[in-house]
Amino acid sequence: MLQLFVRSVCVLWLPLIVQAAAACLCVAQDDQRLQFFEQKIRPVLVQHCYKCHSAQATQVRGGLLVDTRAGLLQGGDSGPAIVPGDVQAGHLLSALRHEGLEMPPDRRLSQSVIEDFRQWIQDGAVDPREGTVRVERREIDLSQGRQFWSFRPVSPVAVPMVGDPWALGAVDRFLAEGWAVAGIPGFPQDAAPQTLLRRVYFVLTGLQPTVAEQQDFVQRYAQAPEQVLQETVDRLMAAPQFGERWGRHWLDVVRYADSTGGGRSMMLPDAWRFRDYVIRSFQQDKPFPQLIREHVAGDLLPAADDRQHDEQVTGAGYLMLGAINYEEQDKEQLRMDVVDEQIDTIGRTFLGMTLSCARCHDHKFDPIPTHDYYALAGIFRSTRSLTPGNVCGWVTKPLQTGVDQAAVQAWEQRDRELQDQIAQLKKQAAAQPAQALPGVIVDDDEAELEGTWTQSQVQRPFLGRGYRHSGMPRVGTAATYRVRLPSDGEYLVRMVINHGSSRAESVPVVIFHADGETETSVSQRQPGAAPGGFQELGRFRFEAAAEARVVVKAEAASPGHVIIDAFHFVPVEQIGKLAASGVAGGNDAGKGAAANLKRLENERKQHTAKKPAMPIAMCVSEEPDAGDWHLHVRGEIRNLGPVVPRGFLQVATPVDVPVTLPKEVAGSGRVQLADWLGASQNPLTSRVWANRIWLNVFGAGLVRTPDNFGAAGELPTHPALLDHLAWQLMHEDKWSTKAMVRRLVLSRAFRMTSQDQLWSAAQDPDNRLWTRSMRRRLDAESLRDVILQVAGTLDLSVQGGPTIGKLSTYDNEYRHADYPLVCRSVYVPAFRNSMLDLFEIFDAANPNTVTGLRNRSTRPAQALYMLNSQLLTQQSESAARNFLALYDSQSPDVSAMIGDAVRRCLGRDPMPAEQQLLQSAVQSDPRSVEHWAAVFQALYSSLDFRFID
Incomplete structure (x- = not known):
């Protein structure tokens, strides 16, 4: 009977879910795959293949051209080079592996590069290059480029007048105007109070309202809906769970992880400090330009006290979180790859622009010349992110709060003395034998x-x-x-x-x-x-x-x-x-120097063991040789073009504002870049952030491609509304995220039902006019959290701190089972090479890239996980035991118990068929843990549990 219940619920909603998921998935994946080609595939083809296999080659070898998609598909003398989606067909992969054919002929490319090509082909070989033999060079017209919607200045927009009392605020009026223009009659209905409360809880905290909170809200909402909703929203936004929920959204965007990527994955044992900093920032409602300044240049900002110093230094860890192959032996290549990753991340995070597409050539879609890319590259090449070594490391900085500075200074002074003495003895030991020879x-x-x-x-x-x-x-x-x-x-x-x-x-x-x-x-x-x-x-x-x-x-x-x-x-x-001679090991002077050296080295070893506790954070620093840098012709690090003055994007800078750094700037220029990013004259930042807030409140953005506001992205569904929100965010809310979230959640638009109405289904099938609320699946973290919450095992007292344990920096085996996983999911370590099964199956953010919009897949593995996983089995049993502990009677009211269980899981009263089905499952033994565990697992597995109406 329980299986019949689960199956009936799935069949009812599956077609609608698949249709919505497919639309969202295509937009996100196409954009990511295009970025993958521009960052991972095109530069390799240009550097290693164009010399022999392009229209510019003196002699095209093997009849193969790789400078266009058509050339790769057609192939050369040996047949097609690639067959999109089929890694076994085509000759390109085997040639890269030097299996018969050898490309390039002088040396085999690294395994990571070959794996990139395999992934690219498997994902459909997205390639924007057109033509067959000739590529026309186009000059970028910045004046024309500034006419594109996202590059126009953000200006105040008049709010439409709507006569119907349905509209409560500006957001509602903009939407109502769109309905009128489209000829849509009437106005949407509101969601039921229980449905609205569950929606508010998940949007603001990522958690479920308790049964008592549901009952209290429904009773009071009937008497004073506006007041009760405002009180509920204000209470939830003041709770620490708000910072955890909205901090998790931002961690998606800033590609947060607790391990490196690239080659060998290594631990980032201090990354958690940045995670906790993000959660604090959103809980404290830090103005967005301040967040930008701390992310981009926190290590350079003045601080009033130790706490502010530590906060800003920790914020600059944002630049260090990328998936970097620290084992790369070409150190200049590694340095520029880090620069590229930082430029790409900043572009998509704050500007919604794919800047890395301009590394090798002018941007193919947007008015971003290669010159602008290297104007930014000069800033980040003047920023130190790596520590030297055969396997490079990442820069860290000491924090000051709670540190005995006098003890630290005394220790550092003695350590410097020992280092100087050891260095002097080594010089003497090296010079003495040479003189004696x-x-x-x-x-x-x-x-x-x-x-x-x-x-x-x-x-x-x-x-x-x-x-x-x-x-x-x-x-x-x-x-x-x-x-x-x-x-x-x-x-x-x-x-x-x-x-x-x-x-x-x-x-x-x-x-x-x-x-x-x-x-x-x-x-x-x-x-x-x-x-x-x-x-x-x-x-x-x-x-x-x-x-x-x-x-x-x-x-x-x-x-x-x-x-x-x-x-x-x-x-x-x-x-x-x-x-x-001393070199042969004979003279007394050599032996004496060696003995002194050994004594000092032992003393320093003992001194190091007594080092005072000094917490550190991942951070960046300034390079001593900060300055402008060369343009790299075709993106090749040793093919240097003219020096490019450091500066910003021309198309996003007003014509009367300087676009290059002043000559008196001595450092990297990151402070000036941060100020430019957060300036009200910047047409992109406020729009991008307002759109991200809308997306996380309503389930989809006004711009459905939140990380791409360029020509390859989607146009806004309501451009006037987006500009109104961006202007309001800057000038009325003073960049307060909480103020905008509150305004949107209290709008009438947020209260709309998610159910199709006859006219909305016909005239707005994709909900681009926002005629109904988006029905959305819980994100992976909220799904896990609410499973534990219903079971009574979620520990909300864990609010930060290290959760990785004592694994060393170079450990490759990450065992999530070793961690106390009763904390909220935002605190679960995010390892790039090892996600929790639930996170992977339910589309958690990819920590290797900026993820403003997660994939939303529908797969058999999801239903199977809810039915068969160890987590669900254990939590269902815990839910049953804790639930039965609330009922002392040996003959409880089973009907009331079923209603209580459904409200705990689904946030609503049971429907008659559900009541009857579930009641029949436990009627034979109402005190059976096994029976109630089956009930809770069935409720966990239902679509209404996994979706927000």
Whole structure:
């Protein structure tokens, strides 16, 4: 009988749900897939494939063109390169994997890039490039671009006059005017009081009203509806659950996660501070421009006290939350990828613009030239987000609240002293053996360098002040050592080997001597055979009158870093003296220096263990070399074009306002960017934020593509209403989010029934005229929270703090079962590579990208999860036990109990058929936990539980 009940409810609503879900899903997915192509696919094709497979190629290889979608579909001599949706067909993927065909021919691309192509093809190979062989270059007309609706200045809009008393405020009048223009007769009916209350609770708190709250509201609402609704709204907006609910909306947009993305996923153990900061910000109703300033430049803002300092520094963690591959070995590529991610996120978060589409070329749809992209790139390239290393890290900053500053300063001073002493001893230890060695030393400081070599002292052994490495990919290409030896004769030539597993296995070295030249090869993966890290290259005859020369040919080495340090020329008659040198381990000075060094290093280790507690937050900082940067031709990091002054989007800046940073700006320019983003003259920010608020109140935006206000996005359903709200947000509400939320929730439009009326179904099938309330499914977090709430297991006292546990930074296995998951879902760790099953099945936000509108899918797995998952089984049993504890009588009123259970789960009274069906399920044993667990699981599984009317 219970299965029949669930099935009947599903059959009734399924067609409508599928139709609505499909429409929303297509809009969101098309936009995301276009962004995926522009960010992940096009740059790779341009950098690695266009040289041989484009209309500009001197000779098109294999008859294949990849610079258009048509070229990829048609393919070349071997057949189609891709078949959208079918990763097994086509030759492109196999060629990228070097399975037979090899693209590019010189080296195989990384596995992550190949996976991007596989995902792109599987998702339909969205590709906006048109044509076959020629691409016409167009010049962007900024004057014409400013005529597009989203780039026009936000101006006050006259509120329409509506004679009918149905309209209570401006929002209602704008909608009513639209109905009149469309010829829609009459006005929508209001939702039932219980339905309205449930809607208000979920919109403002993401939770369900209790049975007592339902009964109280219905009784009082009948007497004074306006007053009771206002009191309820004000009470809920003052509750901490409001900040948790609306903070979760914002965490979707800012791509919050507790782990990195890209390659190996690593823990972000301090990301929770940003999450809690967001929740506080919305609970405190922080003005939106202030939120922008803290997100973009919080580390640079003046602070009145430690609390404000910590709040602002934590807010700047926004720039650090992207899915970044910190293992990338091309550090300049990594740096620019971080910059691109930050530009893309800021563009879509605050402006509703897909700015990263202008990284390689002028934007194909919107009036955003590549020049504007690199004007912003200069700002973020002047911002430090990474810490150096083979695997880079992220920047953090200490917080000040609750810290013993005197103890910290004393500890830091002693730590600096120890570091200085250790560094001085290391220099002495390096210089002393070099001075004691017989013969002639030529260090890397004296070498003639080709390309860019980076000096380092990270790893021993080395002579002198350190060594140099070529980088990966190699930007240091060669090094030439020249020396005049004191006398004719035979010399042993030795080379210092600073070995490591990431070094090149074979490095060509050419020795030019009196008898000609000799080329040999050395491995830098193994230590030198001689004491001190020296590798002997051979004995050669040199003449004092001629120059001796050694060349390290890094560009011809095998894969890996190439290291250069000192070369040693030892007269053969002095070879015996090597054993007595400090490098060979013999003299007392060397032993004494080593002992002192070891003592100091042990002392610093003990000192580090006594470091005072200093909480830290993810943050960014300023680069010391902040300044303008080059345009990258076709987006290639080493194909530098002209320097672009740092600045902002021209099309979104009034013509009488400077678009570039003033020359006196010494830092990155992030403060100025934040001010530009939050300025009332900016035509985008207020519209985008007003639309996001509307979306989270009504279930869909006035602009149905909330992250794209450009030409590829949708036009607003009510442009005048959107401009009215944007103007009101800035000038009347002073950017108060709560003020606008309150106004919208108290509107008559918010009270509309979700049921189709004959005229609305025919004339407004997609509800673009807002003739009815949007019936929407609970988001994944609210679904989980209300399951626990009904079961009586939800702990609302958990309001922040770390929830990750003690996993290390490099742990890859995240076990959600290890966490106390009775807290609200906003506090559940968000791991990019491991979501809760419920979150994944019910379309939680993708933490890898800006998500203003979640996917809304309808899949068999959702119904199966509600019927079979361990969570539902456990919570249904808990709900039954806690429910039965309320009824002491051995012969309870089963009919009343059924009504109570339905109101707990669905927020309404049971319908007669529901009452009869559920009552028959427990009538045989009204005290059975098993029977009542089945009742609660059936109610959990019903569509009315998972949807808001």
